[in-house]
Amino acid sequence: MTQLFELFLMFFKIGAFTFGGGYAMLPLIQEEVASRGLMSVEELANFVGISESTPGPFAVNIATYVGLHSVGVLGSVFATLGVVLPSFIIILIVAHFFEKFKTNRIVKGIMSGLRPAVVGLLAAAVVTMGKSVFFKDGPVLDLKLLLGAAIFGLTLFLSLKKKHPILLILLSAALGMAGMYIIQG
């Protein structure tokens, strides 16, 4: 019971404090989930790959998965409810007072601070995730690192060329499988 409530609370907090949606949530999720030992950074990266290839918002996907992973089906219900509820409540209020909200100086001021901060936080999350992807076993230069770097570079290049994410996930999976079989058998 306490575990369910904890999951709910944790995702409520994540839902309430991430502006911008999508990967803006990643830094907070990474912190919360890793600090409680619910999921490693590596598992989280795996899951982002799954989430990119399945429909629906990232926040719902990750809440469902963490809940399932740590408690079970009931856990995923509580986690999802938690991540959805803050936006639900806030939008109900805002929809009512929309004209005032749009021009409110306090809202504008807060947003002028939050927007750049979210960019900085995501950059910090990228550093953590990059370390876990490339230097999991410490900074060793081996074939595995080169393979990872090659897949990373190719995917970045293709995604800047606006290729579809699902295609890129499939491609990295295929390259990872082929490359690792060649290197490690």
Next chain:
Amino acid sequence: MNKKLDLFITFFRIGAFTFGGGYAMVPLIKSEAADKKGWISGEDMLDIIAIAESTPGPIAINSATFVGYKTAGVLGSACATLGVVLPSFLIIALLGALLDKFKDLKPVAYAFFGIRAGVLALIIKALISMFKKCPKPTLKQLKTKEDSFIKYLYKALPYILMALSFCLVALIGVKSLWALLLAAAIGLSSYLAMEGGNGK
């Protein structure tokens, strides 16, 4: 058809067919809720995006709640939100169980090695587009002087906050939540202090 049921079904479809989440959903929401059903106008859609940007939470949830409320009140917003959430919930509940079972198999573990490297690239792509979308002065504007140092600081504030939040979290290990609250406080106080003269 019952309006609430219609809301549920329409948003279920939107939730089931948008991959990647975020703004990928906007065109589909517009074509379904505005063009086809006439629940909201095209202008409402722009409002929704503006609200979604200044309220927490995923844009899919924000817009489902907003459209549902405009169409059928609080119960309508509950139906629409449930509809947009349910597809991903069901799919992940199913896939998650499979993933936990098979992730240690050699080919699966190898594939995920590649996927992690690819995912990192996709997140960096998202970071680049978030950086571009964030309101900030251009480099040229940044080079021109202001009449006072304070004014210049205010102009450069977006860059300062980006760097500050990155350093706090990546180098010092401050929790993201505190960095966000600090940035909100700095943003609010500087906005109120600097934009005080020319406004209501």
